[in-house]
Amino acid sequence: MYSPLIRYTLHLADNALIMGHRCSEWCGHGPVLEQDIALANLALDYVGTARNFYQYAAEMINAADPAQKATEDSLAYLRDAGDFYNNHIAELPNGDWAQTTLKEFFFSVYLQAVYRQLLNSADTQLAAIAEKALKEIDYHVRWSSEWVVRLGDGTEESKERLLKALDEVWLHTGELFASDDHDAQLIQENIAADLQLVYTHWRTTVEKVFEEATIAVPAPAKTAAWMGNGRKGIHTEHLGYILAEMQYLQRAYPGCEW
């Protein structure tokens, strides 16, 4: 069993990796070249951040038990879905452009608040990784906010699509703020981000951008037991498909190098 700090670090890493993988699925499929490049850049930021978190997690795992021989690669490519701790919104399918940009908007605003709090984490390595990642996530928030406004306050069709995406994605936003059993302890030790404070920032930003996009903000999404909790390794059916594709090479040819 991993310590709460290792688990939390893996959660941060998994969130970045899975969202990064989703963004990378757009590579070569973007509607225009600039936006194709934009999503590839977002993917690069996420995967880079994931690597920093995985390297730190591997270091801690090996320090606790040298027999583990964990690396950033073993953590990314050789764990099963139940051992991933990312939030559901990161694993949702891309859908159309509205769903992709709306998902990225909700997620990047959430991460922006998490990383801001981690700047003051008592764990200096988490703070250092967050400091780096925050500068990058600010661009994600800017890019995705612009798209939400452009689609919401755009044509009849763009608005209709954004509202349809909202129907799909909104119910998963509650899970972003669902705690892990160890959160209280980590918050007390001033290590992890306090999700209640994260929520306040998130809701305020969503309200501001939605107002500009002429979209009503729905009532807070409820979480129910049947929906699971990514933080506890209970996922939607989509994660398994992502891993099947992402991990294929290392599973089929163990130790294979580029």
Next chain:
Amino acid sequence: MTSTTQHTVEFIYAILETVADPEVPVLSILDLGIVRDVQLKDDGFHIIITPTYSGCPATEMIQLQIRMALLENGIQHFQIVHRLSPAWTTDWMTEAGKQKLQAYGIAPPEKKFAIPEDGVTCPQCHSTNTRLVSAFGSTACKALYQCSDCKEPFDYFKCH
């Protein structure tokens, strides 16, 4: 012959000056500001570097180039140490580096804004009548602009 004590920190810096950024080859890694410190320790030189962007694919290439350059110059005892905090910023880019960028056709970062909608100086005709085309460019560190006077598209090294 290759004992580290014979070499000075200044010599290491002189070698590092020859290592170019693989994505913007006109800049050395010193111009870019990613070399934060060089220290002589008991086990050799410690070269402390801070990567520009978390996912920058050039980071590993740069490490390899540093390793090669030091080995070629007879330095065998050294370590490349990653330092994440304080995070890299374009404020660390040298003035000489900014001028080299400009001459190369890439608008250097302007301290005022990250990615302004307009007003970035065109590296070709120096007009400030320019506009943002895309906040994301050919590499993570650049955004794409177009000059409304000379019509040339150009890269802007984002303020970060």
